Each structure stands twice: as structure tokens, then as C-alpha cells.
Amino acid sequence: MQTHFSQDDLQKPHIREADRVLRSCVHCGFCNxxxxxxxxxGDERDGPRGRIYLMKELLESRDDDDQVTEETRLHLDRCLTCRNCETTCPSGVEYHKLLDIGRAEIERRVPRSLPERSLRFGLRKALVEPARFKALLTLGTAFKPLVPGRLKSKMPPAPVDAGKRPEGKRHARQMLILEGCVQPGLSPNTNAATARVLDKLGIGLTPAPEAGCCGAIDFHLNAQDAGRERMRANIDAWWPHLEAGCEAIVQTASGCGAMVKEYGEALADDPAYAEKAARVSAMAKDLGELLANEDLDDLSIQDKKRLAFHCPCTLQHAQKLAGSVEGVLTRLGFSLTPVQDGHLCCGSAGTYSITQPELATQLRDNKLDALEAGDPEMIVTANIGCQTHLAGAGRTPVRHWIEIVDEALT
Structure with missing residues (x-):
């Protein structure tokens, strides 16, 4: 794609990066x-190719150009950032990088209304601190009839009790785990189950309580600078343990995993953190990715449910790990039902199901129809956002896949 940036514009890092991404697009439309x-x-502007044109016009225009309006922002807001288009693209267009630049620019030039700003600020403050989120969740559960509908469906009826975690220090092999921000409140058993399964494999988990939100929520809500601050804080929390010999940083939420694996790129221009960030990204491992490379013979499985696996977009399109969890579950003897159009997003997409509830609900219902077509006993997934969003429909039970493995251990 031809671009028309001035030499002065190209001195700006974000314009230079946008120019690189734009020039790799050949207009083919396979992404749509x-x-x-x-x-x-069915609107070209609500597909990747159309959004690329919108962002090109936005970035090439002057600040006083009246063609840049709230309508431009609407079409960028409607993007799920599922990155399905990147998997499809024959030219390797890094669409998500352009989208981050475009969203930051439209945020600067077309300010949101007070209600929109308040919602986004509230989401950032409510979701990123585990203790605050748990307190709000407890309060919301107590007064559930008064909670707005789009939030009520996110509240689990009764999370599975986490149970006891094994003492991880007794193993020579040590890894870190990102506890997450909303997952400890919504599904506290996920990381506990992970610890028990890894314990069976001779792997201990070193706690790093100083680590917090991965930064993805800030990025979803166009607060990239705040997201980078969270990245730096996590690197500081993990660094002493990595230096002491921890061999990986395990993520049980694929959305967090996708974000941590991009720390190196996000902080590449930060001289104090670039090298550390690159190492952290290299050591980040999704749980399915980790177990796919382990000897699973020591995991004796008794109960082998019939499962439908929902592969999150952040696992298959961002991390390029489609089939990793499915392979682990199959090796362990679980029966997986076929899922048509497994590449399509469920509509969760971070905070998308709250900021774009109508589209998110349509996508969720379509995804559930596909997942339930094989009559599974349960739907399992690898991301807390997808898990909560799908479960909110109140149809087939939805849980994290590692919980089912943990419960089946003999």
C-alpha cells in the first residue's frame, strides 16, 4: 500500500512503524x-482492510482535518483485536500494531464523551487490582439483582474452591506463574489446579506476589503508557527469580500470555528495560505450550470427559499455538468433539463484551452453537475472559481445561 507521510512525519517512531505496516498490505481482502x-x-469499514484505510487516512491527515470523526473511532472500537486477520494474511501484515497506533491517535484527536471516559476509567481501575476486583465482585454478588445486565452475566454463580496448593520449593525445577488480575476472583481454582498438575510432573511454582496485571487491559482501553508501566513493574518482580534460575513464566490465561510475549516489542525503545523485557518475553510460556513439551506419563487420568475445546484468539492467532492444548488433552485420553469455525472469536476480547455488548452477545451465541454441536459434557477453554463470557449465557458449563485435568488425576 502506498503511503504519503512527510519526512518530518517519518521521524516520529509511531508514524515510522505505521508506515512499515501499511506498506506491507496489498489490499487483497483475504482478511475480511x-x-x-x-x-x-457486512461493512467494509468493519473489516481489517477497511480499518487499515481508515487508519491510513487518519495518520496522514492534519490535526484540524474534519474528516476524522467519531465514526472513524466507532469502526476502530468495533475491532475485537482477535488477530484472525493476521493468521489469514498472505503478506504478514502486523495489523494489531497498526491498530494500537491508530487507536491512540484517534483517542488524542477525537475525545470521548464523559460517560464513555468514565466507563473506561472505571474498568481500568476495577479490573487490574486483584484485591479491589475481589471486593467489588463480593459486593456485586451480594446485590446481584441491582447489577447492570452486561456486568451481571460476568459474575460466576459460585467459583470452584481453589483447594490446597502444594509446596513448590521442594522441586529442583522452578517456574513463575502470573496469577492474573480478575482470574483469582472469577476462577480461583485455575492456578491452584495448575500448581497441583505441575507438582505431579516435578515442577514447583515460585511465588512472585509483587507481579500484577500484565498490562493488556490498559492496552485494550487505549492507555498504552499505563500498560507499559505495568510491564516494567512485572519485570522488576520477576527478574530476581529469573536470575536465580526459574526456567519459565507460566500463564494460564492466554490473553496475559499474548501480552507478556510482547513485552520485548513494547519496551524495545526503553534503554533501561529493553534487554530485560526481551528475556521475559522469551521465557513466557502458555500452560498448554509448556505441557506439550513435557512427559505426561506420570499423570494418571481416571475420568475422561467428552469435551469441546474453545481455542481463544490470543492462543491461536496471537501466540500461534493452535492445537497445543488439544494435543495435551488428547494425549491424556480426553475425547474432544469437533468445533466448526473454531478460528472465530467468541466476543469476549478483553473488555469488548462490556464496551460492545450487542456484537459480543451475537458472537458468543454463534460460538456456543458451534461448541455445543458435538454434544459435549463440558466446554473448556484457556482464557478467563472467554470462560466468563461463554459461561454467562447459562448454557453448557464452561471451565478452564487444567481444572478438568486436575480433577481427573488419580
Whole structure:
């Protein structure tokens, strides 16, 4: 794609990066064929190719250009950032990088209304601190009839009790685990189950309580600078343990995993953190990715449920790990039902299901129809956002896949 940035513009790092991404696009439109929002809305501007044109016009225009309006922002807001288009693209267009630049620019030039700003600020403050989120969740559960509908569906009826974690220090092999921000409140058993399964494999988990939110929520809500601050804080929390010999940083939420694996790129221009960030990204491992490379013979499985696996977009399109969890579950003897259009997003997409509830609900219901077509006993997934969003429909039970493995251990 031809661009028209001035030499002065190209001195700016974000414009230079946008120019690189734009020039790799050849206008083919293959991306639209796998874009969830384009399939629902049929509007070129709600597909990747159309959004790329919108962002090109935005970035090439002057600040006083009256063609840049709230309508431009609406089409960028409707993007799920599922990155399905990147998996499809024959030219390797790094669409998500351009989208981060475009969203930051439209945020600067077209300020949101007070209600929108308040919602986004509230989400950032409510979701990123585990203790605050747990307190709000407890309060919301107590007064559930008064909670707005779009939030009520996110509240689990009764999370599975976490149970006891094994003492990880007794193993020579040590790894870190990102506890997450909303997962400890919504699904406290996920990381506890992970600790028990890894314990069976001779792997201990070193606690790093200073580590917090991965930064993804800030990025979803166009607060990239705040997201980078969270990245730096996590690197500081993990660094002494990595230096002491911890061999990996395990993520049980694929959305967090996708973010941590991009720390190196996000902080590449930070001289104090670039090298450390690159190492952290290299050591980040999704749980399915980790177990796929382990000898699983020591995991004796008794109960082998019939499962439908929902592969999150952050696992298959961002981390490029499609089939990793499915392979582990199959090796352990579970029966997986076929899922048509497994590449399509469920509509969770971070905070998308709250900021774009109508589209998110349509995508969720379509995804559940596909997952339930094989009549599974349970739906399992690898991301807390997808898990909560799908479970909110009140249809087939939805849990994290590692919980089912943990419960089946003999």
C-alpha cells in the first residue's frame, strides 16, 4: 500500500512503524473473509482492510482535518483485536500494531464523551487490582439483582474452591506463574489446579506476589503508557527469580500470555528495560505450550470427559499455538468433539463484551452453537475472559481445561 507521510512525519517512531505496516498490505481482502465483525455487519469499514484505510487516512491527515470523526473511532472500537486477520494474511501484515497506533491517535484527536471516559476509567481501575476486583465482585454478588445486565452475566454463580496448593520449593525445577488480575476472583481454582498438575510432573511454582496485571487491559482501553508501566513493574518482580534460575513464566490465561510475549516489542525503545523485557518475553510460556513439551506419563487420568475445546484468539492467532492444548488433552485420553469455525472469536476480547455488548452477545451465541454441536459434557477453554463470557449465557458449563485435568488425576 502506498503511503504519503512527510519526512518530518517519518521521524516520529509511531508514524515510522505505521508506515512499515501499511506498506506491507496489498489490499487483497483475504482478511475480511475471517473477520468476525465483517461477517456480522457486512461493512467494509468493519473489516481489517477497511480499518487499515481508515487508519491510513487518519495518520496522514492534519490535526484540524474534519474528516476524522467519531465514526472513524466507532469502526476502530468495533475491532475485537482477535488477530484472525493476521493468521489469514498472505503478506504478514502486523495489523494489531497498526491498530494500537491508530487507536491512540484517534483517542488524542477525537475525545470521548464523559460517560464513555468514565466507563473506561472505571474498568481500568476495577479490573487490574486483584484485591479491589475481589471486593467489588463480593459486593456485586451480594446485590446481584441491582447489577447492570452486561456486568451481571460476568459474575460466576459460585467459583470452584481453589483447594490446597502444594509446596513448590521442594522441586529442583522452578517456574513463575502470573496469577492474573480478575482470574483469582472469577476462577480461583485455575492456578491452584495448575500448581497441583505441575507438582505431579516435578515442577514447583515460585511465588512472585509483587507481579500484577500484565498490562493488556490498559492496552485494550487505549492507555498504552499505563500498560507499559505495568510491564516494567512485572519485570522488576520477576527478574530476581529469573536470575536465580526459574526456567519459565507460566500463564494460564492466554490473553496475559499474548501480552507478556510482547513485552520485548513494547519496551524495545526503553534503554533501561529493553534487554530485560526481551528475556521475559522469551521465557513466557502458555500452560498448554509448556505441557506439550513435557512427559505426561506420570499423570494418571481416571475420568475422561467428552469435551469441546474453545481455542481463544490470543492462543491461536496471537501466540500461534493452535492445537497445543488439544494435543495435551488428547494425549491424556480426553475425547474432544469437533468445533466448526473454531478460528472465530467468541466476543469476549478483553473488555469488548462490556464496551460492545450487542456484537459480543451475537458472537458468543454463534460460538456456543458451534461448541455445543458435538454434544459435549463440558466446554473448556484457556482464557478467563472467554470462560466468563461463554459461561454467562447459562448454557453448557464452561471451565478452564487444567481444572478438568486436575480433577481427573488419580
Amino acid at each position: 473473509a475471517t473477520c468476525p465483525t465483517y461477517q456480522l455487519l
